[in-house]
Amino acid sequence: MLSQNGIKYCRTILHNLLLMGYQKSISVSLLIIIFFLSIPVIPAKSFLVGSNNYFKTIQSVLTAAQDGDTILVEKGVYKENTLIIKKSVKIIGLGFPVLSGENKYEIMKIKSDDVLIRGFLFKDSGINFIYDNAAVKLDSVKNCIIEENIFSNNFFGIYLSRASSCKILNNKLEAFNTKETYSGNGIHLWQCRGMIIKNNKINGHRDGIYFEFVKNSEIEQNQSEANLRYGLHFMFSDSCRYAHNNFTKNGSGVAVMFTKNVDMHNNRFEYNWGGAAFGLLLKDISDSKIYRNQFLKNSCAIYFEGCNRVNTFENNFAENGTAIRLMANSMDNIFARNNFISNSFDVSTNSTRSYNSFEFNYWSEYKGYDLNNDGFGDIPYRPVKLFSIIIEKNRPALILLRSLFVDILNVAENIFPSLTPKTLLDIKPKMRKYL
Amino acid sequence: MKILFKIILYQIHDISRSRWILFYTVFYLILTYGLIQFSNDQSKIILSLLNVALMIIPLVSIIFGTVYLYNNKDYIILILSQPIKRNILYLGLYLGLVIPLVLSFFIGTLIPLVFLSRDILFQIPLLFLFITGLFQTSIFVSVSFLIATWNDNKILGLGLSIFAWLLFSVLYDGLLLLMINVFQNYPLEKALIGFSILNPVDLARILVTLKLDVAALMGYTGAVFQKFFNTNLGTGISIFSLTAWTIIPLIIGKAKFSRKDF
């Protein structure tokens, strides 16, 4: 078995080396000697692909290469139909060679574990609604790494299904479609576990990062900007964590739905501004934590629908339309030690009762006093304005925004609360904002 | 025409020395200065100015206008015993009051902006704020003149003026809210556009709100409004409405004034 393998290897490498050109015979013979000496251990080999080399196409090397080999690809444009990778190889671009899908086909399909793809410019994967064409598609694999690539004008960028323990690092993805339906997701994960998505920049896709049925994964330090729908679209993905990401100017912000045990911290949700935009949309989320995030200038910073036991603390909410929109079916959520600064509405709700608690928050609208000097106001703060209740029931009433009549209503309601939830109040509002 | 200009000039001359107009200017000076000090966000500054403008300008204009006409009755008689046409005098009094009030608003808000926040000057919402101020002043002085010409009872006239202000600024919106509630199962956007065009205060408020980024807060309703008011037709109808609110009370008041006994 071993010798048979050895002969096979010998032949391949000889063939390879001979055809690599007129290399120095000494080094060739040396290599051959070394090779024969090491037959029992399967060695990793390198291949060079380029227009001046024996291997002019990646496809041809893929046929030749074995598991563990490294394929180096020189600068150039490669249009090779869909590359299907069934071997555990490292494919590394030198100076960002271009892999083009010619606006027709998927560029690369990885069907083997332990594959590494680095340093390519993937572009122009065609739009295909049946096959969800992607620049790189990984199916049922593990331990793959996709790093330091550029993805431009692809339908989907990186598409992973049934993968585990893969890493998507330092990639840059951009797409230019203006219609949601003609645009795919930047980094798309379906039924994966143990993934790490770190330090990618995603711009102009439908959803920047898409998670569905993903477990125990991390999304860190990514920048998801100006995507048509969500910066992050996150569903049925329990026990995941996302931290230190920036979600800016996305069509509808970030959506996290039908999930338990999510950790969301130190992210920035900014400028998600528009009729249907949310900084963070939470639907059916439970036992999760949202902390130390920045919410700046979102139409609605966080929208809670059917959420239970979500702990929201130490976040900054500044200059949002509505900081927290809390639907009646959300219970036992805690909002503590947050800063609410200059939001048009701090909290709005569609219910006259509330089973959530607000405590120790700083509210810039708070006009109370602190006689005992403990740093907390002596009278409770009611963050829900009457007008926000009216709007929840009746959206068209929004045309009365900033009417004197509405101001009078709010003041009256503040003095004699009748429609705003009596229990929704911060008993100990902080006098100065948390730094 | 020449006489009209002369009357306007003398009115401006007279009013510009009045203490009230000085207070009014200083009020805007302090307000704008304060807003700039407390907020760095330019659209917030304009928004706050707008809020105040939409409340204060109609109130001051309508009360100032009513009192002005009542207090100057003998002076009006003096002028009317000269060879002067009544229409001309009415217009002269009107413009002679509107111009100083508008200038006072412009100067009061512009001076702090010029010195402290110069880059705000070239923003379109600011232009909108000024157009709003101009229209609100001319509309409410026009209404106040009508009220003061219509009846000679000073107390009644002042009461009516304050009521008119309440009606435009507060009660109308209350009625709108009531209507929105009663008909909440119907698509109301178009009707609301219609109703907001009818009230100059609402119209101005909505126009400026739509120009600022808070418009996004207004969701679907805001989008429908934006779509309407951004068309030429929408702009045309808005300007028509504001102009009509200026001119119609003025014409009726002028007719009343021409037939009035002094």
Add this chain to the structure above:
Amino acid sequence: MIKIENLRKRFGWLDALINVSMEIESGSITYLVGPNASGKTTLIKSILGLVKPTNGAIFLDGERLNGNFTYREKIGYMPQIASFPENLTVEEIVNMIKNLRENTKTYDYELIDKFNLQKEFKKRLKNLSGGTRQKVNACIAFLFNPQLLILDEPTAGLDPVSSSLLKDKIIKEHNNGKTIIFTSHILSELEELAEQVVFLLEGQIRFNGTINKLINSTEKQNLERAIASIMTGN
């Protein structure tokens, strides 16, 4: 100069003037007398076009008054209460009215000189006493050399010196051929100036004729008693 035909003026339910007909000749001096609220001011204001008649007509030099305004170039009017824009100076007011009556070419500054009003010219009107305002008022009425002078309670509020200065001026202008109408509710006050007397009571003319005729017909020694006898019906 003035012809009034069946003039009637109602204010609501109240008749201020009832079928007033009279003529005032050019160059005459007419004393319009009557108690308070007898219709004197309404009649004057009707002539000035300040009050619109309910019925009847007024002709001035043959021209019917009907909302026209140019005829007022011929009139100098001194209202009962002098009110001016508070914040203008006397000089500015005088200049303003001059400016508004730009068709007048020659001005009559005599009264201004006599009252010595120049020293008040730089003061704002709100700082002036009632008497001084009344002087300004009088000066404006005479300033434009009008053919017709209408003076409503001209001496009310004036000090005796100014009052006699004004009377002298009235007589002088009468001698210059001006038509003059003046009123007073204190009958004796301007008796010396009167030639024609029109006595109004409750909106109706009770007497219209020369002062001598009035005194003779009632056989009383002065105007006040003559009028009193008409009022009581003796």
